Amino acid sequence: QVELVESGGGSVQAGGSLRLSCVVSGFSLSTYYMNWVRQAPGKGLEWLASIHTDGTTAYAPSAQGRFTISRDNAKNTLYLQLTSLKSEDTAMYYCALDSLGYRRGQGTQVTVSS
Numbered sequence: 646q647v648e649l650v651e652s653g654g655g656s657v658q659a660g661g662s663l664r665l666s667c668v669v670s671g672f673s674l675s676t677y678y679m680n681w682v683r684q685a686p687g688k689g690l691e692w693l694a695s696i697h698t699d700g701t702t703a704y705a706p707s708a709q710g711r712f713t714i715s716r717d718n719a720k721n722t723l724y725l726q727l728t729s730l731k732s733e734d735t736a737m738y739y740c741a742l743d744s745l746g747y748r749r750g751q752g753t754q755v756t757v758s759s
Contacts, residue, residue: 647671649740649750656756661730665753667723667740675718681725682746683736683755690746691736694725732759 653665665681680695694704694714702714713726723740735757741749 647742647748649742649748651738651740651750651753654738654753654755656758657730659731659757659759661757662726662728663730663755665725665727665738665740665755667725667750669721669723669740673718674716674721674723677742679714679716679723680741680744680746681712681714681723681738682741682744682749683734683738684746684752685733685736688736690739692744692746693738695744696723727755730755730757732757 648670649667651667657663678697681693682690683693684690692705693708694712696702696714696716711729716723737752737754739749739752
């Protein structure tokens with residue numbers, strides 16, 4: 646059974662950093678194209694970043710230069726490093742098996758105060 650479990654969220658001040666983790670089970674992370682998406686209060690899901698099986702990464706403009714997606718295949722864990730956080734980054738963050746976020750975990754909350 647496929648399972649995605651996110652952690653690492655929290656409350657930080659603007660300009661701060663967080664590292665989000667997503668532990669996957671039921672499949673090998675190295676064989677999947679993985680994504681991070683987020684949902685801010687009252688808004689729809691927003692794709693942030695993806696990492697392909699060959700390690701190629703892609704970012705949304707809102708994430709480019711501030712967020713970094715990576716993975717540790719041996720630990721079956723996906724990461725998202727968040728830096729230079731802004732109040733508008735406040736959202737629930739999810740790892741997902743697709744870029745639209747249909748198949749995602751339960752999420753981890755990030756709250757950024759200005």
